[in-house]
Amino acid sequence: MAQNNSSQASFARWWRQVLFVPMLHRKWLTLELKARLTAKVTEAERRHRGEVFLVIENHLPIQSAYHLDSRARAVELFSEYRVWDTEENTGILVYLNVCEKSLDIVADRGISTHVSPTVWRAMCDKAVSGIANQKTEDSLTDLLDELGQLLRQYYHLENNPSGNELSDTVIFLK
Template identity: 75%
Template sequence: MAKDNLPTSQASFARWWRQVLFVPMLHSKWLTHDVRARLTTKVTAAERGHRGEVFLIIENHLPIHSAYHMNCHERAIELFSAYRVWDTEENTGVLVYVNICEQNLEIVADRGISAHVSPTVWRAMCDKAIAGLANQKVEGSLTDLLDEIGQLLSQYYYLEHDPSGNELSDTVVFLK
């Protein structure tokens, strides 16, 4: 979702406790080396044929020291900045942030692509992927989402001859 669409989160002891009590070994078994490699390949495929950049971050849980005050949307914005997804030539970076503990997914799109895609489209894409996550179809939901983002970027930033240049790494970032 675009940066301006959600209010800042309210402090939450429940959110903080979920992060403290989260046991990664029980919830992120699906994220094997092979799955990460396939998702990285899918990011690369989603970037073909256009000038957009897609960046995928999967995180076990919110940082404990921030979880009381920070929700997944705010964390996604923080990572959008930290990983410089905003720093593409035409402002076409799109961050997909998945938080395993919260079973949440956020999309943060830079101003270039957000000028063309409404917040309701981004939210619908998030909601569809979250439904897949809830049904234990994590990899399939993420690959479908990456395909959809690639199609959107192609619609607005199509290149007939896609250069091999890449402004952001395609490698999936996994934050434990």
């Protein structure tokens, strides 16, 4: 989802990150849930040439939280994890920031030519709504299913490809 990558400086955002207590929020992301989400990423990548990459972060890095919002952080991670580095530019990064209660999708230029920014935003809003209703796992798995269907629509393969360009393992940044 291409958007302006500049963030508004925010002292309030910085304070939220400083005061965020990960121990109070870690309970929901168990090893079992992380394994289920990783399996769901693998499933979402079947029968198409796209790549889905899921990053969950407790809070923004304190040293940059004043200047960096969740969207800018998602773009930063898209680059850091080289989600853009797929043969057909079909990488999609899903970024969940627990402290900010935000979810962003950053899609590479190949898939973005087929999908409008309003569709990406609607997918994010639907997932965030479910997360706000304490249905985090269901919301994330539904979103991953939707992304898989979307990628199959534009990059369908009859047989599952032998290569996987990006890891399916969910990344959890504390």
